[in-house]
Amino acid sequence: MARNKFDIDENLESPFNIKHFKRALVYIKRQKKPMIIAFVLSALSAGIALSAPLIMQHVVDVTIPAKDKGGLVWLSLLMLGTIVVSVILATIRSRIMTRVGQDIIFDIRSDLFKHLQELPFQYYDDRPQGKILIRVVNYVNSVSDVLSNGIINLILEILNLIFIAAFMFAVDARLSLLILGGLPIFIGIMLLIKTKQRRAWQAVSNKSSNMNAYLQESISGIRVTQIFTREKHNEGTFTRLSVNYRSVWMRAMYFNFLVPFSVDNLTTLVTTSIYFVGLLALSPAEVTFGVILAMSSYAARFWQPILNISNLYNSFINAVAYLERIFETLDEPVTVSDVPNARELPAIKGRVTFDDVTFAYDPGVNVLQNLKFDVKAGESIALVGPTGAGKTTVVNLISRFYNVTDGRILIDGNDIADVTLKSLRSQMGIMLQDSFIFSGTIMDNIRYGKLDATEEEIIAAAKTVCADDFIREFEHGYMTEVNERGSKLSQGQRQLISFARTLLANPRILILDEATSSIDAQTERLLQKGLNELLKGRTSFIIAHRLSTVKNCDRIMYVADKGIAEAGSHDELMAQRGRYYKLYTAQKMEAM
Numbered sequence: 001m002a003r004n005k006f007d008i009d010e011n012l013e014s015p016f017n018i019k020h021f022k023r024a025l026v027y028i029k030r031q032k033k034p035m036i037i038a039f040v041l042s043a044l045s046a047g048i049a050l051s052a053p054l055i056m057q058h059v060v061d062v063t064i065p066a067k068d069k070g071g072l073v074w075l076s077l078l079m080l081g082t083i084v085v086s087v088i089l090a091t092i093r094s095r096i097m098t099r100v101g102q103d104i105i106f107d108i109r110s111d112l113f114k115h116l117q118e119l120p121f122q123y124y125d126d127r128p129q130g131k132i133l134i135r136v137v138n139y140v141n142s143v144s145d146v147l148s149n150g151i152i153n154l155i156l157e158i159l160n161l162i163f164i165a166a167f168m169f170a171v172d173a174r175l176s177l178l179i180l181g182g183l184p185i186f187i188g189i190m191l192l193i194k195t196k197q198r199r200a201w202q203a204v205s206n207k208s209s210n211m212n213a214y215l216q217e218s219i220s221g222i223r224v225t226q227i228f229t230r231e232k233h234n235e236g237t238f239t240r241l242s243v244n245y246r247s248v249w250m251r252a253m254y255f256n257f258l259v260p261f262s263v264d265n266l267t268t269l270v271t272t273s274i275y276f277v278g279l280l281a282l283s284p285a286e287v288t289f290g291v292i293l294a295m296s297s298y299a300a301r302f303w304q305p306i307l308n309i310s311n312l313y314n315s316f317i318n319a320v321a322y323l324e325r326i327f328e329t330l331d332e333p334v335t336v337s338d339v340p341n342a343r344e345l346p347a348i349k350g351r352v353t354f355d356d357v358t359f360a361y362d363p364g365v366n367v368l369q370n371l372k373f374d375v376k377a378g379e380s381i382a383l384v385g386p387t388g389a390g391k392t393t394v395v396n397l398i399s400r401f402y403n404v405t406d407g408r409i410l411i412d413g414n415d416i417a418d419v420t421l422k423s424l425r426s427q428m429g430i431m432l433q434d435s436f437i438f439s440g441t442i443m444d445n446i447r448y449g450k451l452d453a454t455e456e457e458i459i460a461a462a463k464t465v466c467a468d469d470f471i472r473e474f475e476h477g478y479m480t481e482v483n484e485r486g487s488k489l490s491q492g493q494r495q496l497i498s499f500a501r502t503l504l505a506n507p508r509i510l511i512l513d514e515a516t517s518s519i520d521a522q523t524e525r526l527l528q529k530g531l532n533e534l535l536k537g538r539t540s541f542i543i544a545h546r547l548s549t550v551k552n553c554d555r556i557m558y559v560a561d562k563g564i565a566e567a568g569s570h571d572e573l574m575a576q577r578g579r580y581y582k583l584y585t586a587q588k589m590e591a592m
């Protein structure tokens with residue numbers, strides 16, 4: 001059940017919450033050293049650049065009236081020198097900060113990936129993959145600049161502002177007050193749009209997440225889309241999501257544009273006032289032409305950091321919307337994890353006990369209720385029954401992919417909730433319904449079951465499941481590259497490869513969920529022979545709809561009505577003439 005569909009917006013915190021930034025400081029602190037160096041370089045570069053108007057004032061008021069050509073050349077060279085040094089310092093700083101930004105991204109992304117690897121099945125059941133991907137890839141990218149350059153720039157811009165104000169007041173205090181006069185108007189505008197702006201950026205992150213989720217779903221389901229010729233319909237859905245995204249983006253940008261627009265107009269206003277007041281109201285003896293020139297240059301320079309700070313503020317607001325999502329993912333509880341002081345599960349013999357197990361995916365909706373059974377070490381168990389009865393759920397619980405809602409599952413008398421997940425799962429061979437193939441060679445894919453397996457072991461496992469023949473038919477044999485999800489392979493070939501992968505680990509408990517459903521009857525018969533040998537002495541749980549494949553199992557459990565409705569050997573169940581008998585005879589009739 002999709003509880004968080006692609007077109008359902010995720011919940012967001014309404015007020016701006018500084019806690020997300022405080023938390024991000026953990027990542028920033030690791031970059032303290034390069035950030036301090038970059039900061040010093042930037043401060044130097046800004047300080048040098050600030051001397052330019054003073055040089056200009058000196059040239060206009062002193063050097064030119066004195067017709068001092070030599071002085072003019074030296075001052076021009078000095079001006080050029082300030083530019084060159086500023087550029088060099090800025091280039092070094094930008095290199096350092098690019099590295100810092102990438103290191104921050106690397107750290108956040110590594111933490112996210114590590115956490116995602118640990119999150120239980122339930123987490124992935126509940127949300128579209130696209131919404132997870134966008135957090136790890138796009139959101140992390142989006143916050144990197146703010147967390148690296150953004151912080152430094154903010155401090156620099158504030159310092160810059162103080163410096164400029166100091167220089168300005170040193171030149172002319174009255175005209176400086178005039179320049180500051182625009183500030184209250186600007187602060188008023190910012191306060192007015194603050195909340196709307198934050199909401200607008202939250203909406204952008206929501207809609208881009210929805211669009212990504214749908215895109216991901218559409219790509220995964222492209223075959224079904226084309227089979228049912230739903231391309232036009234899907235295009236419509238995608239267009240709707242894109243239009244939603246565009247409109248929230250436009251709204252967010254509207255607020256962004258409002259800021260430089262206000263700053264531009266205020267700069268023009270204060271510069272005009274300087275000319276007006278300087279030239280008309282004050283005496284030329286007090287305010288020289290050089291002073292007016294320097295002050296109008298400072299006016300533009302004073303408003304530039306204000307504009308930059310406002311832009312940074314926009315970026316911070318934007319980044320907080322993304323940080324919320326990133327930290328939400330990092331805070332997602334790992335509900336299936338080792339309990340404190342979890343023990344190592346000793347080498348498994350293979351007894352499996354369900355002790356009054358109740359399980360619900362969604363609270364209150366029990367899929368299994370008070371389930372009790374005991375499987376001896378080495379016994380082979382078939383789980384059969386109608387679709388949706390709970391067979392996969394039973395095997396998922398044995399491997400503790402979900403926690404039981406009530407009751408206990410014991411392996412050799414050890415409650416699986418008390419042992420480490422690694423010691424539990426590493427001793428089990430689990431083949432899920434979805435025989436997932438990773439990109440890489442066939443050899444790599446089989447080796448996934450046991451990373452230190454030798455080539456001989458891998459080939460032996462492939463031979464047992466009758467995969468060796470078809471693998472060798474490929475031009476590059478075991479070294480054949482396969483695509484993600486194994487799109488170059490047939491369904492049956494994929495199943496055989498993942499079967500070999502499961503067997504490679506030589507597990508004491510083997511779980512096969514529809515392991516042979518896509519394999520042709522002849523290969524299956526061959527495979528069955530090898531498998532019978534292999535299953536000897538191991539506990540196995542085999543889920544199969546084709547009953548002919550499991551009739552030789554020691555015990556068959558018919559799963560229905562939230563539990564085991566019938567259990568016994570094939571002959572016993574046939575003699576009972578119950579549900580298993582009906583199912584088996586129906587399948588036999590169909591086969592005739």
Ligand SMILES: Nc1ncnc2c1ncn2[C@@H]1O[C@H](COP(=O)(O)OP(=O)(O)OP(=O)(O)O)[C@@H](O)[C@H]1O
Nearest residue numbers: 001125361362367386387388389390391392393394
């Ligand atoms: N992740 C999930 N979240 C909520 N409900 C689920 C989830 N997975 C399965 N279910 C429900 O639990 C019930 C048992 O599902 P399960 O996959 O165990 O059945 P099954 O017997 O293996 O079916 P099949 O033979 O079709 O594979 C079904 O009603 C299904 O809708």
